[in-house]
Amino acid sequence: MIRRLQKVDINRVADIWLKTNLEAHDFISEQYWIGNYEAVKKMLPQAEVYVYEDNKIIQGFVGVQDKYIEGIFVSSKMQSHGIGKALLDYIKNKKVRLQLSVYQKNGRAMSFYQREGFTIQSERLDEFTGEKEYVMEWTLK
Secondary structure, three states: OEEEOOHHHHHHHHHHHHHHHHHHOOOOOHHHHHHHHHHHHHHHHHOEEEEEEEOOEEEEEEEEEOOEEEEEEEOHHHOOOOHHHHHHHHHHOOOOEEEEEEEOOOHHHHHHHHHOOOEEEEEEEOOOOOOEEEEEEEEOO
């Protein structure tokens, strides 16, 4: 089931955010993610966030602001089970155009977004990490 984030969900969602970022971005210092953990927890209640819940346990979430996907995160043990796609499809049903940024070195995410119809629009340097990232876009056909 996909539903809107509630206050009671924040610790679980923040933990998924931290663990998946540490696993997916081993090319970025762990301290970067750990250092942003508390700030993310504070921002979550003010953002448009939807969680994927299975047997009353949150297994993933998506954050979106207007047409920009801040991120899709799925707990490591539940990755490759269709949760990321379900969250993305949920947002696609609400929007006609979506954008996101993905690190060049995150091949798994790049493949996922391209498979889901996103195309690379531009390349830039993430000012906080110094890593190259692609700006990708999807438009309803």
